[in-house]
Amino acid sequence: MHPVSLIALLTASASASASPRQSAPVNQNVIPKTFGVIAGEGKDKIQIGSCLGANxxxxxxxxxxxxxxxxxxxKLAKAxxxxxxxxxxxxAVPITLAKFNDESDRSAETNKLRATAMIEVMQNFNMTTQGVGCPGVSVxxxxxMQQTGIVARGFGGLGNGGR
Structure with a gap:
């Protein structure tokens, strides 16, 4: 193998193994374990490509x-x-990455800001066209959380709950 090819291969390999850590520096401990809706559940027979969300x-x-x-x-980390x-x-995203990631801050106000940032990313999920993504009733x-500052631990009757 040519030395330049070997260096390129090693560099690509190192980049690939490092990228998951670099691409998602978001503290997942401050994100709810569920958004209340399971993607793909409750497929609509009339409106093809649509599924059941909240309400x-x-x-x-x-x-x-x-x-x-x-x-x-x-996408959340980038925003x-x-x-x-x-x-x-x-x-505009209402919270910085550092404040979002601060696990010691579980205040209602910070949780509301976290929820707002996550909803904004969802609603603009393709990140190229404003408003193209997942509507609020999908989360x-x-x-x-955005309204109350409380991080829900389960479905609590919200969403499609796997119906």
């Missing part, structure tokens, strides 16, 4: 991603680091 509202069947989804965590999703005038646990 029997129809949502895209890919919504929501799991709370530990690498794609969700990467928290950048401070906005598109531009500051459009979708009722986050909606409740």
């Amino acid at each position: 029997n509202a129809l949502i895209p069947c890919y919504c929501p991603p799991a709370p530990d989804s690498p794609e969700f965590l990467t 928290l680091v950048d401070g906005f999703i598109f531009s500051k005038a459009q979708v 009722p646990i986050l909606g409740m």
